[in-house]
Amino acid sequence: MAKNKRRRLTTEDIVFDTINYIILTIVIIVTLYPFIHVLAVSFNDAIDTVRGGIYLFPRKFTTFNYVSILNDPEIYNATIISALRAIIGSVLNVIASIIVAYAISRRDFVLRGIVSKIFTYSMYFTSGLIPYYLLIRDLHLMNNFLVYILPGIVSAWNIMVVRSYIDGLPASLVESAKLDGASELRIIFSIIFPLSVPVLATITLFVAVGQWNSWFDTMLFCSMNPNLSTLQYELQKVLQSTQQFTQQASFDMGLRNNSNSVTPESIRAAMTIVAVVPIMMVYPFLQKYFVKGLTIGSVKG
Amino acid sequence: MSANATTETLSREEIINYRKDNRKKFFKKLSQQKELVLIVLPFLILLLIFSYVPLWGWIIAFKNFNPALGISNSPWVGLENFKMLFEDPTFYQSIRNTLGISILKYFLGFFSSITLAVLINEVRNMKFKKTVQTISYLPHFVSWVVAASIVLDVLSPDGVINQLLLKFHIIKQSINFIGVPHLFWPLMALSDMWKEVGWNSIIYLAAMTAIDNELYEAASIDGAGRIRRIFSITLPSIVPTIKILLILNAGWILNAGFEQVFLLSNPMVIDYSQTLELYVYNYGIPMGRFSFATAAGIFNSVVSLAMVTLANRISKALSGESAF
Structure with a gap:
């Protein structure tokens, strides 16, 4: 504050800043506390948690909740499936985005108008749940890993974002490469790709996070095949069962005595943390890029 | 009147010729750019399948959809639904x-x-x-x-x-x-x-x-x-x-x-x-x-x-x- 040479702080400034800092600190607490509480519960002994009174730290520290979910073959398998769909989904989405974006950014491309129109219009309507469900069924994608991947390969929004980025690159790059006889794929992957890394990194992260967070498609299309379950869907199932549990009896003594030191609540807490950790890990990278990505989208979108 | 008609037909012919020319140019360019077309095609097909084809499914709102019969063979019911x-x-x-x-x-x-x-x-x-x-x-x-x-x-x-x-x-x-x-x-x-x-x-x-x-x-x-x-x-x-x-x-x-x-x-x-x-x-x-x-x-x-x-x-x- 002393460094602020431009003008003296008035009383209003001081009062305003104080109140502002208090409000924003409350915002931080309200945002973070629920996460921290779940973290504390996830590391606390399950039976002890039922007594209540866990806030910021575990009271009876244990890693048993995590051990028991990681030893559950279904949850372990679901975590692998979630990771696979995030990796495969984002790689294919980026490849599709850069190829289509490159083609419609080429001013001399004969199908430029029609192709970009087809992609743009698809953003303005959706077919709705039931027709989409019937389509997936008719394509025999039910209980098939491909249902996680195929519909997400092409994303019109991402294509538009990459396209506006490529539009900003000098056209002479492509022209000189063409004169040298380079093929289109070569131009895309050895010229456009290295120059578009920032925007491609952004969409990779967004698609990966979206894939990791998906659960509804699992429930709709793959609920019959436990091998294709995802972590988020497993968490959703636990969520539903704990919700029913609190409705039936909040303090069911029988359950307290019979449980083998895990309760739905502690399992839910540990799974919630497992579902959040990867997001936390990519979050610094996300944050580095997303403001930029958002601005690109909003200017041209 | 007749003068007008001839100029009109002339211009119409011109337009047709021009269009033919354009079409030729278009196909020539298309074959020149076939690599570009080919690499876009698979993604265009994916988009058509997952974004446009299901729009066809809207018609089942006007039918009594029976999964065994499929969308096209299910009976129409008008605005019943x-x-x-x-x-x-x-x-x-x-x-x-x-x-x-x-x-x-x-x-x-x-x-x-x-x-x-x-x-x-x-x-x-x-x-x-x-x-x-x-x-x-x-x-x-x-x-x-x-x-x-x-x-x-x-x-x-x-x-x-x-x-x-x-x-x-x-x-x-x-x-x-x-x-x-x-x-x-x-x-x-x-x-x-x-x-x-x-x-x-x-x-x-x-x-x-x-x-x-x-x-x-x-x-x-x-x-x-x-x-x-x-x-x-x-x-x-x-x-x-x-x-x-x-x-x-x-x-x-x-x-x-x-x-x-x-x-x-x-x-x-x-x-x-x-x-x-x-x-x-x-x-x-x-x-x-x-x-x-x-x-x-x-x-x-x-x-x-x-x-x-x-x-x-x-x-x-x-x-x-x-x-x-």
């Missing part, structure tokens, strides 16, 4: 719930994200500013399943909110918030705000960084204080951004947020939690009444489209600005 839809009292209830939740979200969302952006913009300590931003954007990136798990934890009878209210003697007995029908709408709006306020504030913050600093300096020389500067400079400067977002989001007025409502609703609050999207899901998937559910889905899509168009018209009439 729509008639049943409009005779169903729970359909009107779900429209009411959709509007209630989405309108609350819409206004609370705008108010909270603009306020947060203004407050963050006023912070001069860069480190604190960065911290607030980093933390407030975070919940946007977790799934609604995780967020719902957290919301249920916070709102549970022995959750933190009940404990605070008990401690300050605002309530005498803990409340199972998520089971109180009349609280469902505000809880949806509040939990959505918790998750999205930081993220939604980004666009306003971006608009605020574009404001010329000299404006603030001139105003403070004229004796304008902090509050005054917010209301006379910051807010008026972001009005165009607010307007565009208000219009763009008007199309979402029939979108109460499927995942959130689905995950947080429960049998105790069903009269206030069944939104149109849940209605479509409930009739369509668990009950398998595909035709009826599609009719409800079409209603949803058509009204949404009308809302966007209407909002755009209103904004054009009021300000001469249009989002599209």
Whole structure:
């Protein structure tokens, strides 16, 4: 504050800043506390948690909740499936985005108008749940890993974002490469790709996070095949069962005595943390890029 | 007359020739660019399959769809499904719930994200500013399943909110918030705000960084204080951004947020939690009444489209600005 040479702080400034800092600190607490509480519960002994009174730290520290979910073959398998769909989904989405974006950014491309129109219009309507469900069924994608991947390969929004980025690159790059006889794929992957890394990194992260967070498609299309379950869907199932549990009896003594030191609540807490950790890990990278990505989208979108 | 006719036919011939020429040029270019066409084609096909082909499925709303017969062979029933839809009292209830939740979200969302952006913009300590931003954007990136798990934890009878209210003697007995029908709408709006306020504030913050600093300096020389500067400079400067977002989001007025409502609703609050999207899901998937559910889905899509168009018209009439 002393460094602020431009003008003296008035009383209003001081009062305003104080109140502002208090409000924003409350915002931080309200945002973070629920996460921290779940973290504390996830590391606390399950039976002890039922007594209540866990806030910021575990009271009876244990890693048993995590051990028991990681030893559950279904949850372990679901975590692998979630990771696979995030990796495969984002790689294919980026490849599709850069190829289509490159083609419609080429001013001399004969199908430029029609192709970009087809992609743009698809953003303005959706077919709705039931027709989409019937389509997936008719394509025999039910209980098939491909249902996680195929519909997400092409994303019109991402294509538009990459396209506006490529539009900003000098056209002479492509022209000189063409004169040298380079093929289109070569131009895309050895010229456009290295120059578009920032925007491609952004969409990779967004698609990966979206894939990791998906659960509804699992429930709709793959609920019959436990091998294709995802972590988020497993968490959703636990969520539903704990919700029913609190409705039936909040303090069911029988359950307290019979449980083998895990309760739905502690399992839910540990799974919630497992579902959040990867997001936390990519979050610094996300944050580095997303403001930029958002601005690109909003200017041209 | 005849002279006119000849020039007309001539020009018509010219046009035809010109078109033929163009077509030749087009196919020549197309074969030159076949590599470009070939690499785009697979993705174009994927888009057509997953975005355009299902539109064909809309016709089952006018049929009595039988999965064994397929879409084309199922018998036509005209507007029968729509008639049943409009005779169903729970359909009107779900429209009411959709509007209630989405309108609350819409206004609370705008108010909270603009306020947060203004407050963050006023912070001069860069480190604190960065911290607030980093933390407030975070919940946007977790799934609604995780967020719902957290919301249920916070709102549970022995959750933190009940404990605070008990401690300050605002309530005498803990409340199972998520089971109180009349609280469902505000809880949806509040939990959505918790998750999205930081993220939604980004666009306003971006608009605020574009404001010329000299404006603030001139105003403070004229004796304008902090509050005054917010209301006379910051807010008026972001009005165009607010307007565009208000219009763009008007199309979402029939979108109460499927995942959130689905995950947080429960049998105790069903009269206030069944939104149109849940209605479509409930009739369509668990009950398998595909035709009826599609009719409800079409209603949803058509009204949404009308809302966007209407909002755009209103904004054009009021300000001469249009989002599209």
